[in-house]
Amino acid sequence: MTDQTTVSGARDIFIVSNSVDEMGGVTTWTHQMAREFTGRGHTVHVIGVTPAPADRRHEFPDPLPYATTTLYEEHPPQLKALRGLKGKLNAVERRRYAARSAAMQERADRMTALFRAARPGAVVIVTQVWAMEWVGLADTSGLLVIGMSHESYDASAGSSRLPRVKRHYKDVDRLLVLTPEDANKWIRAGMDNVGHMPNALPFVPERPVARSGKVVASVGRLSHEKGVDMLLDSWAEISSRHPDWKLRIYGAGDEEQALLARTTELGLDGSVEWMGRTNDVLGALSEASVFAQASRAEGFPITLLEAMAAGVPCAAFDCAPGVREIIRDGEDGLLARLGNVMELGGHISALISDKELRDRMGEAAFKNVKRYAPEEITDRWEALFAFLER
Incomplete structure (x- = not known):
């Protein structure tokens, strides 16, 4: 307030x-x-x-x-x-x-x-x-x-x-x-x-999070619109290259059981953590170094605002004007073509692999998002x- x-x-x-x-x-x-x-x-x-x-x-x-x-x-x-x-x-x-x-x-x-x-x-x-x-x-x-x-x-x-x-x-x-x-x-x-x-912005932290945890976070409903199934497909390509990193998914919804089954089918049970709903998004982001969003459709996604406000660099599908209004591609986050899970996975992997890149983009996100x-x-x-x- x-x-x-x-x-x-x-x-x-x-x-x-x-x-x-x-x-x-x-x-x-x-x-x-x-x-x-x-x-x-x-x-x-x-x-x-x-x-x-x-x-x-x-x-x-x-x-x-x-x-x-x-x-x-x-x-x-x-x-x-x-x-x-x-x-x-x-x-x-x-x-x-x-x-x-x-x-x-x-x-x-x-x-x-x-x-x-x-x-x-x-x-x-x-x-x-x-x-x-x-x-x-x-x-x-x-x-x-x-x-x-x-x-x-x-x-x-x-x-x-x-x-x-x-x-x-x-x-x-x-x-x-x-x-x-x-x-x-x-x-x-x-x-x-x-x-x-x-x-x-739902919150305006005084400082960015540490970006020290080997965690990629995602927050949102477990529904078809939010594209968590495509995020899992992207993670299947990433996890073998970065076995010490975890994909931590916060949320609940009507696709939860199907997504759990898909996780097992892809052999990702050891690298995907299902956290359930959270009312403390900033707390959830405090252990993350990268934020991922694979939505098929969005308006002006508050979860991207929250991640950037926390100083966590984002990789997301360019699924709506609101997404590219929030993320300045290549400056404070990375955008992939809608539905291109390989491209999204490449962006997530780039942020995982390059600490200098994610710190630079995270700091830019923390600064730029204050226009909201x-x-x-x-x-x-x-x-x-x-x-x-x-």
Whole structure:
């Protein structure tokens, strides 16, 4: 939290997400910015649509210095689209749709009541397009509404989210994406209210870690999107050349068992350490000398920011504009072409083999990543609020 406080310009700020407490980058961003805004004297209220699944729930300190609300006690039912005449004549499904719509409006009305109690100049920040479906049903008249997409344009275009973003965010005061490159793509796709805002550093250590351990670290969900299977394929080429080094993987997810089996299949059980989830990323990085990320898709990955803030040089796939915004290839990290496991493995191996290289890149990372310091990013947010009020 920043020490700076600007109470004279204090606002009510609502941050609305799919969930208040589901593990992941959006939740990390939400609570970090809630703390930063609170530290500036703003009154923050974090709103989630549904509770997180029990196995993906992030534990937060109690009490938090801001209010939180979850609109549903359990996840609302997911219904199939009513297609064609047969769908429209299906009375059972129509009743289910009507019940779900009524429940959505009831939850939106709860948000309306919170919004109506806000002071003039209040802001609603919607971090995910699914949550915007509820905000769109609420009365936000007189409030600034800022929508966000925390993924790359290409990731949205490869899913159902692109048409949903265009539909649900078309009338917000600003749609914020993560990089100028992605903003230009959304503008070309027909959105005329687009800006860009990077994520902030979750922490700013006073000094880099020692980079003395023979550990390559990776932090993230064990899911297809995060590409841990490709990281294992890269490590299979590395481990025989560097048998005294370990690949230490932090995270959990639905691909865990498949990845454990793949580790055994590749003969890597002795060189890969599965650490499970961690709420202490800086502590995890303190024993690492290299950070590796093999994601198939990213937005503006907080794990890369964390590694660089700790002074750990990164090797990653160039899978999104946000990655190449964060890493200056050849200066403070190394980028490989997406999916090229041999190239990624070569980059990791180069950092393992050359202490001078990893120290130089680690020191450059520690310095360069400070352009995303929390106070800098919070200043940009407050400047945006003031601009949109004009």
